[in-house]
Amino acid sequence: MTAVSARFARQCHLARLAAAAGISLSALAWPALAHAQVAEEETASDADTGGDIIVTGSRIGRKDADSVGPILTLTSEDISRSGSSSIGDLLQKLPSAGVSLNSNGTQGTSYGASSINLRYLGGAEGSGNRVLVLVDGHRWVDGVGQRGFRDFVDLNTMPQGMIDGIEVLKDGASAIYGADAIAGVVNIKTVQPFDGLRGSVRAGITSYGDGAETSAMLTGGKTWDRASLILSASYAKSNAIRTDARDLTRLTLVPQTSVGTNPNGLFILPGLAGNGYFGTAAGFGNSSNPIILNNGASIGAGNLADNAFHVGALPGDFYNTQAQGIYSAGPSERYGFYGRFDYELTDDVTIKLEGVYNRRKSSQLFSPVLLDIGGTAGTVRGFSIPNSHAFNPFGTANGVPGANALGFGANSAWRIRKVMGDVGNRNNSQDVETIRFSVGVDGTFQIGGGEWRWDVFGSYSKNSIHTMAENGINYDNLFLGLGSPAICAATAGCVPINLFGPMTEQQAAYIRYTTREYNRTELYNAAFNVTGNLFELPAGPVALAVGYEYRQNRGFDAPDAFVNSASQFLAAQYTTTTSQTRTATVGSYDLHEAYAELNVPLLRDQPFAESLELSLAGRYSDYSTVGNKATLKAGLGYRPINDILIRGTYSQGFRAPSILELYQGARQTSFQGNDPCNGGASANPNLPGCAGVPTGYNQANYNLNGLIPGVISGNNNLKPETADTFSAGVSITPSAVRGLSLTVDYYKIKIKDAIASQTPTQIMQLCAVRGGIFCDLVSRDSGTGEILELLQGAQNLNSIETDGVDATLRYEFGTGIGRFAAVVDASYLNSFKTTAPNPAGGDPIVDERAGRGDTPRATYPRWKGQASLRWTGETADATLRGRYIGPTTDAVNAVKDARTDSIIYTDVEIGFNINDGAARFSIGVNNLFDKAPPASYANAPINYDIYTYDARGRFLYASFSVKM
Incomplete structure (x- = not known):
């Protein structure tokens, strides 16, 4: 048997082992937690063939997987029959998955990316930077984003055509794989050598007629005597869903209590009040009585100018920014190619060459810029509008006598707020390219009559992104267009700007700005591994794996130079555009690591001890940034009888701060959060941090639906974080009831010196409740109460501690009408507790999140689960799936109760085999009963946690696959 065909045989045997163990889920077409167990006859068969297997969570090749922790295994068939449109979508449905980045919403930070965040332990919202994602046991390059590169x-x-299966280890594995494996490991298995052609197409659309998806894959394989070749192409496209297309997302849950920014403008023009020439009453256009242009009105000349305006009031001047065609789910298009060539250099040595290219284009639509400018008022100050300006309706240019003409100087408290609909909806777009080249050589050698395996691996990979943020505002051009007519006339290209009425396209084009930026990440990786048996014990061989790995990570971020340049006309604290600023980032680190793993069989075939096995692992890591660290792992698997496996593991985790966390330049952002000082100091007399906030203040009246301007920055004083993970479980497979299995596992994870940031809501709550130094991170406008800036930075918090239970019940049986398989998979989150230092001294601040959903994009239900029932007949099959997300608390509010309800999503699929399984056609419906996410006040204005729930509604799809 050639080396290539031998490896292929081992892969096939692994699939048979997994099927016997209940960790292959093709019978269910739905991910279910399963634990590696091998039937006695399969183990005997493996002994005959001599083939070892490698399972995620261990580097040691073994005859079975008894000593490995709880593993979820998905085959290519599971993936194709899951009803999910992408790998991220599939993994995010796992009960153990926390908030993870996806395509939902324009209120988040995904920007077309997809992540997997196990155990809710991601370092930032949905980031997943404590989950290690591997491809065939090797690292994948970090992501990139709209506002800088990522650290996950x-x-x-990843082109979907390269993926043949997935293994998810929900156990700490830093000692095996190095840093980042605190919450678990996701190992993507690539397609293995084969002869033939495989193809599939899939198309679907919601019952509302939007959110259409199409995808296609084609993979060809050819094997020769000493070589094999695989070529694969993938394509996927998804269309947008608008916020105004669903009842839940059409209007923010936060009630509008005063007139907000709208396209007709909100004008505070103190000099206009009581002007006899215009006939305006006292208070007309002052800070408490802002005026609005009558919709569609033409501004009259002279003393008729004010007839086009009225004092703003609700409900007549209500305006809904959510209905501006912004996306609830953004469009995305991806295509990719994968190639692999294997060649036997000798009978014992094989070389493997791989190449990957992937490209993604995605976009997110936002409502137009909410402009807020003025002289000594407004968010951006220092503007002026002379009385001779062509579009100042109260000036001499419009026939007003000089004695009555009004100009609005940079030293007066005038203010204009306006939704810049004439400029257009803001559109963010991303163009992401991924390349990866790798070479691997593996072989065997003999020592003392035993066979040892070795492999050498090297790879280079890069992610790069070009982004655009269209339809921003150029403040410098706006300053010129509003200012002196003489200066504007003398400035090339300057166009006088009308902020008091509809703008022309020429005016809009002059102040419109498109931000263009670029960032990339790179990964250089090299590894060497050796595994084999040291010696024999009465219970079996003592197996050893040792290895060395070198890795270098690089990140580069080049923000738009003009956006980050100093304004020519405004004060230094103001930016040149409405785009968010950030400083350029360049960073890198490298590390050397060595590891050893030992598997020791202690007992076998003894009374009350069918087997007892000890596994030990240790890893030494030396970082160029934070020094060195050693981590250990120990596991014990005990089978008193063949039907019961009891196991437990203890592992030490380690995560060095990423380039992003260390070196990220300060960048502006918009936070989502609920200001506890809404209503002002008079409405919150028991909150000392609200002192001085004016009565009637409402954050919803500022920025975009109350989004909070802030700054995020890296911290090069960060220390590494460490973790201790303990898990214990039992797996029962009663031989008296074939096909039945029950697994229950308890886990407890404690992260010390955790790298994290307090949420914006937490920062505001601390300020409001405690006042004093807790408000140093929250800057307000003393006149309006508006939050001008909120500072958020990474820090080594005291600890994060979580524990819970996973359980799976599975039963598969045959009948005269076909085969049935059922599974129930549930996770219970007992606690998720963050302990942070108290800036004022005293006891640490403890935040228990389990069961809560009262902060944006951070829902922690205690119960999550999924279940499926599958029937397989001779030529047809059917699957019924259900997914449950339990209730959580909501932010306290006067609109709804402080609770986010539970939800059950129900899916159904019917498939038909053609030509003895050579082809398959299926139709399905996800979210059969068109369930909308439970409403969440904390997540206004989108009104639901976009990283936990799906708002697209009922989705119908059809797919066709073929094998030749």
Whole structure:
């Protein structure tokens, strides 16, 4: 048997082992937690063939997988029959998955990326930077984003055609794989050598007629005597869903209590009040009585100018920014190619060459810029509008006598707020390219009559992104267009700007700005591994794996130079455009690591001890940034009888701060959060941090629906974080009831010196409740109460501690009408507790999140689960799936109760085999009963947690696959 065909045989045997163990889920077409167990006859068969297997969580090749922790295994068939449109979508449905980045919403930070965040332990919202994502046991390059590079793997950078299966280890594995494996490991298995052609197409659309998806894959394989070749192409496209297309997302849950920014403008023009020439009453156009242009009105000349305006009031001047065609789910298009060539250099040595190219284009639509400018008022100050300006309706240019003409100087408290609909909706777009080249050589050698395996691996990979943020505002051009007519006339290209009425396209084009930026990440990786048996014990061989790995990570971020340049006309604290600023980032680190893993069989075939096995692992890591660290792992698997496996593991985790966390330049952002000082100091007399906030203040009246301007930055004083993970479980497979299995596992994870940031809501709550130094991170406008800036930075918090239970019940049986398989998979989150230092001294601040959903994009239900029932007949099959997300608390509010309800999503699929399984056609419906996410006040204005729930509604699809 050649080396290539031998490896292929081992892969096939692994699939048979997994099927016997209940960890292959093709019978269910739905991910279910399963634990590696091998039937006695399969183990005997493996002994005959001599083939070892490698399972995620261990580097040691073995005859079975008894000593490995709880593993979820998905085959290519599971993936194709899951009803999911992408790998990220599939993994995010796992009960153990926390908030993860996806395509939902324009209120988040995904920007077309997809992540997997196990155990809710991602370092930032949905980031997944404590989950290690591997491809065939090797690292994948970090992602990139709209506002700088990432420190986690973007699952949308992998062509789906390269993926043959997935293994998910929900156990700490830093000692085996190195840093980042605190919450678990996701190992993507690539397609293995084969002869033939495989293809599939899939298309679907919601019952609302939007959100259409199409995808296609074609993979060809050819094997020769000493070589094999695989070529694969993938394509996927998804269309947008608008916020105004669903009842839940059409209007923010936060009630509008005063007139907000709208396209007709909101004008505070103190000099206009009581002007006899215009006939305006006292208070007309002052800070408490802003005026609005009558919709569609033409501004009259002279003393008729004010007839086009009225004092703003609700409900007549209500305006809904959510209905501006912004996306609830953004469009995305991806295509990718994968190639692999294997060649036997000798009978014992094989070389493997791989190449990957993937490209993604995605976009997100936002409502137009909410302009807020003025002289000594407004968010951006220092503007002026002379009385001779052509579009100042109260000036001499419009026939007003000089004695009555009004100009609005940079030293007066005038203010204009306006939705810049004439400029257009803001559109963010991303163009992401991923390349990866790798070479691997593996072989065997003999020592003392035993066979040892070795492999050498090297790879280079890069993610790069070009982004655009269209339809921003150029403040410098706006300053010129509003200012002196003489200066504007003398400035090339300057166009006088009308902020008091509809703008012309020429005016809009002059102040419109498109931000263009670029960032990239790179990974250089090299590894060497050796595994084999040291010696024999009465219970079996003592197996050893040792290895060395070198890795270098690089990140580069080049923000738009003009956006980050100093304004020519405004004060230094103001930016040149409405785009968010950030400083350029360049960073890198490298590390050397060595590891050893030992598997020791202690007992076998003894009374009350069918088997007892000890596994030990240790790893030494030396970082160029934070020094060195050693991590250990120990596991014990005990089978008192063949039907019961009891196991437990203890592992030490380690995560060095990423390039992003260390070196990220300060960048502006918009936070989502609920200001506890809404209503002002008079409405919150028991909150000392609200002192001085004016009565009636409402954050919803500022920025975009109350989004909070802020700054995020890296911290090069960060220390590494460490973790201790303990898990214990039992797996029962009663031989008296074939096909039945029950697994229950308890886990407890404690992260010390955790790298994290407090949420914007937490920062505001601390300020409001405690006042004093807790408000140093929250800057307000003393006149309006508006939050001008909120500072958020990474820090080594005291600890994060979580524990819970996973359980799976599975039963598969045959009948005269076909085969049935059922599974129930549930996770219970007992606690998720963050302990942070108290800036004022005293006891640490403890935040228990389990069961809560009262902060944006951070829902922690205690119960999550999924279940499926599958029937397989001779030529047809059917699957019924259900997914449950339990209730959580909501932010306290006067609109709804402080609770986010539970939800059950129900899916159904029917498939038909053609030509003895050579082809398959299926139709299905996801979210059969068109369930909308439970409403969440904390997540206004989108009104639901976009990283936990799906708002697209009922989705119908059909697929066709063929094998030749």
